[in-house]
Amino acid sequence: MAIKPAPVPSLYECSVTAVAKYYNYFKRDLRDLPETILFDVYMNLYNQNKSCILVVEFGDLDVFSKLLKITNSRVMLIKCFQALQCHGTSLAYDLAQSYKIKAFYCQEKYCVSLKDSTIDIGIRLGGFLIDTGWFLESITVLTKCKELCLTLADNLPAWKKILECCHKLLHAETIYSQFDTAILTKKLAEETVQKLKRSGEHLCFAGIYTQFSIHAFYLSNYQLAYEWSAMAVQELSPNSCSRVTVETLSQASKSCVVKREFRLAQALVRLAVYLAGETFGHQHLKYADALRDYGFYLLNSDSMKDSVTVYQKALKLKKAIYGDKNLHVAALKEDLAYALYVHEYSSGRFNTASHHASQAIETFSKLLPEGHLMLASAHRVKALILEEIALDHMSQYMETQSKLLGEAERLHQNALRLCLAAFGEDNVQTAKHYGNLGRLYQSMKKYQEAEQMHLKAIEIKERLLGPDDYEVGLSVGHLASLYNYHMEEYRKAEKLYFRSINISLKLFSETYSGLEYDYRGLVHVYTHLGEMENAHDYKVTIDRWKTLREEHESKERAPLEHHEPSCSLATIQESMMNVERPLLLP
Template sequence: MANKPASVPSLYECSVTAVAEYYSYFKRDLRDLPETILFDVYMNLYNQNKLCILGVEFSDLDVFSKLLKITNSRVMLIKCFQALQCHGTSLAYDLAQSYKIKAFYCQEKYCVSLKDSTIDTGIRLGGFLIDTGWFLESITVLTKCKELCLTLADNLPAWKKILECCHKLLHAETIYSQFDTAILTKTLAEETVQKLKRSGEHLCFAGIYTQFSIHAFYLSNYHLAYEWSAMAVQQLNPNSCSRVTVESLSQASKSCVVKREFQLAQALVRLAVYLAGEAFGQQHPKYADALRNYGFYLLNSDSMKDSVTVYQKALKLKKAIYGDKNLHVAALKEDLAYALYVHEYSSGRFNTASHHATQAIETYSKLLPEGHLMLASAHRVKALILEEIALDHMSQYMETQSKLLSEAEKLHKNALRVCLQSFGEDNVQTAKHYGNLGRLYQSMKKYQEAEQMHLKAIEIKERLLGPDDYEVGLSVGHLASLYNYHMEEYRKAEKLYFRSINISLKLFSETYSGLEYDYRGLVHVYTHLGEMENAHDYKVIIERWKTLREEHESKERAPLEHHEPSYSLATIQESMMIIGRPLLLP
């Protein structure tokens, strides 16, 4: 069979290549070209690896503003931008500073059209910097943009611009853990929403409601996060913006996960993944974002192996677009590290998990200030992994074990300190850190300190989440383990195991993986109490659990199948209106 002849470049392609190759001759007139042609010339320069030239061109705010108007080739622009950042340029910072100067200049002028165009540039640039993971620079741009918006006349067009700016700014501030300023942005957004509602104009508020939900979620106010997500999903319709639809469905799924409404969470995230693939393609960052949320659902719904598969796919996509020097990539490495830690907990194979956690910390350390909450989160994951690795050295390498446990303690304490500074004592995340320290002290044979940490974690979680929440059950199970295996408080352990089991059965099912640890704990309890009949009963229960678990895992489908979900947006909207009602599958 004859080889297929190579395609012949079009006259346009040859012209673009010629202009790129002889850039020095055309550079004075280059910026006068239409946006689409200019974009193609720059992408040709990128393909020729002429990054120094591109760095100079892109650092001009007027030039880059033109490129931001080309929305159908956004992934290529992201790749090019990120390549320049990795090449050592300060492009994100330079553009942010240029915009600050331009916005300040516009505030002193009375030309409405100049203000409008500068605001539009700020919204596009700020959104692009969020998409590329440069949150601090996006906050710089969007903050100045917001200030400029507030100088406009108090009317409908101005309110729309304010809300669009607040939408992006609130997202950047929340993700970057600038919660003090995020509250101010949220307040302005809420006030603007009320003005727009009173104006009588029909608008979709799904996007801003989703940002309100994300903000509440990061503050561990899960009930409020669900309420905002439910309102966002109710605003959606088949004609809604694809990006807003996917983001709203994804965040709603996360909100349902923490409320342990797993059937609804699954419906939401699978629809989000499908729509992201259809609207953006399966090589797009938004598809990777949807996969990341899918991995979150799978991990929390007891499908650890599938969550690892999905996180690995999302990380591969993100790395292909952003490279390694990027916060989006670091966050996914942290997610994957934690999923691998959970998945391999019984096997003890933590090398890959440790590798991803270490890489995430290295990237965060380069891109974030010391003591940042994102860095502390990765420290927590690394500490959990180090503790398990240390336990594997228990019998043979006591010196190595002690060193690993000491390092884990340092990381956990640092993470707790940062969390307390960000959220205070009364927060679920703070309680999790206390629980982590409790487990670590148990491994370090500091049993009294371990008990104090576990009790403190349980008290905070019960007060904030209620007595039957998953997080409470987790901490109760850890305290039961302490009483059982180390403090010989068997009756206390028995009572706590029963409570942990009841919570797990209520929230999950008889196949839940965590039940095995509680059942084995009860076997140990009854064996040491001399109640051999009870010990035998729980051995039988463990064998039954194994059979049910194997049957459950054999029924699970491949997590990355791409086909249209069998339930509609309308069905999901109805179910979200009546939380607790079974999903109305056709």
Template sequence: MFVRCDYSAAHRWSLRAQRLLTRYTPVKITVEVVRACGKACVVKRRFGAAGLVVRHAVGLARAAFRHAAPALRRRAAGLRLLPAQHRLHHAQRGPLGTLRNVFGRSSLHVATAQEDLAYALYVLEYSSGRFYKARDHAERAIHIIENLVPPDHLLLASAKRVKALILEEIALDTPAGQDMSEPSLLEESEALHKAALSLSMMAFGEKNVQTAKHYGNLGRLYQSMQKFQDAETMHLKAIAIKEELLGPEDYEVGLSIGHLASLYNYHMNMHVAAETLYLRSISISLKLFGERYSGLEYDYRGLVNVFTQLKRHDRADHYTRLLTRWHELREQSKAEQQQPAIGNEQIVPLEQLHEKLFGTND
């Protein structure tokens, strides 16, 4: 259910599995069930519950195995949507070595960990532009998977998507004329995104959130390639599929709307249309996450540009003030956050974990 992006069903099944755990369940199974429950809680935006069960899984794995390979291998992937992205990298480096020791260097477990680490590094280094370690891990993941499964296996779709995202950023940061020039990297990224889209279409069909995400990735890539009509087509497809499956006010819909707004705003001079989309994206974000949500920055900046181009300077000033206020709120959030350090996870009795998990309403 998780792979199919049916997150409500994935969450329900994970809770059913969680309820079946007892003190006599083997530790390995308990860790995996608790970890999967945490991952499902993340995509359902139940961040408090996610943090609770993931910390429990890590602590249990540390106590039982000395190394938290089964829990930590996915910890970063499970908490991608949470703040403090720098924790992703540190949460995965150790488990990768442990997995290699247990399963060997050419294992699907290792390949999955390599992919997770590649994505974590991609997020971590997004502002710095240092993507070469991320690229190396993504390529290793693809190499392992290609040697172990058929060429049309769905596992390749995710790994290729990660590599494509990384190549796109490298291309945009690479001066033209170097050996790895921008066009060749972008073309390779396009081929990877199309391959991932094809695999998703084969597995799920077009009317699936995963397929819609691949359309959206292609849309962003075509913006980078200055193929603006193609980019618009991809974004519109992504929005239509997500709206049909998830409803008009889902997080995924807001994400795609924001990408289309950016295309209209910065590349196609469709500022009135961009304004409408930005306002809708902001409405979804405020409703789901509140006024401190990180994604609001891009929408506020976009509206400042929209109204500057439309010479509506009073509105531009309004969103400049909102952007300033957003920065202040984010700084407050950083000061208020008290994230537990990795390695200090505590194990609570299973009954107490269940009470906290099924009693939480966050």
């Protein structure tokens, strides 16, 4: 077989390589080159491992702001920037501080064009720092940018800049758990939206409505998140920005998942994945983001194996761009760890899940201040895994078991403390942590404490989500298990199992995986009550469930084999048309 000769580099490529090779001779004149040429020279330096040169060049805000104008090679710039950050540099911090100084001096001047250009730099830099996972530095930049925006004349161009800045700032503050300042940013954004609407200017508000949805979602206000997402989806059109469209559809899918609108969630996320792949390509970060939200849908719709597959693909894509020292990667490792924990729950093979959870915690601990809320969820996942590993140890390893359970309790308690500090008692996340402690105390044979935790979790969830929500059913099932297997309160357990089963059947179907635990629980209940006919009936029910489950799984296709979306945007918009709308500030 003939070997194809290597492609001959073009004259332009040879020129760029030569300039990069002899950088010291040309560095005084480089910054006067057009942005595209300058970008290519720097990427050539990156490929030659000239990190020291790049740190100096990228650390200059005026130079870096030129590179931010190159949008068609964004992933390459992110990869280069992140590689420099991983080498121990403080580029993100240095650029944020440089922008603070620039914005401060600009704020004292009355030159509108200078303010406009500085605001544009802030919006681009803040957005880039969000994309690279440096949220605190992004908040620094965008906060100063917002302050500068508010010094502009009260007119249409200024409102547009304020809204664009608020869009990014609200996202960074929400993801980074700065909820107090996020509320103020959201209020300013709402006021600005009203001004723009009154101006008569026809604008697409899908992006900012999606940020409102994300903010509500993080606060566990799922109904409001759903309503904002419905509004955002209605704002979309074939001419909408591709990035905004994918983000809007993905967030709307997540909002539908927590509202248990699974068919709509599936249509939304598959369209998002399809559009992300078609528009940005299958190696792009937006595609990885869409896959992450697809994994969330699959995990919550009882397709755990497929969820693991999709999360693994998303993690592989993000690691190739960010490396390991990154908050985006750590968050995905946490997602994958939990998916693996759920998927392998019956097998007891938790090594891989434990590895990813530990790596996520390690990265969060290095990149976040002590006591940051982002650690709470990772601690929760690690604690759940440790509990199951402990239960797999036989009696001869009681010392190891006790140590693992003690570590799990420490992690759960820490997660609860962080959640209480951020959200207070009346929050779904707080309730989840109470429920997790209830399960752990059950494993530790602290049955009274376990009952108190489960009852507390159920009370909060019922009050916030209603009596028939999935989360309520989950906690009810756990309390039933406690009464059944440890406290011999069989009639209480029977009643709770029936309630859990009814919730599962209402939300899912007869093939739902969680039904097996409730059916087996009822067999145990009736066996100990001496009601053998009832016990036999539920053994038959389990056999029937297994048959239905196998048939269901045999019909499923691999999650990424769906090349075409199942619904069009217009069909989805029609489905969401009658969702109640949240009120904007007057």
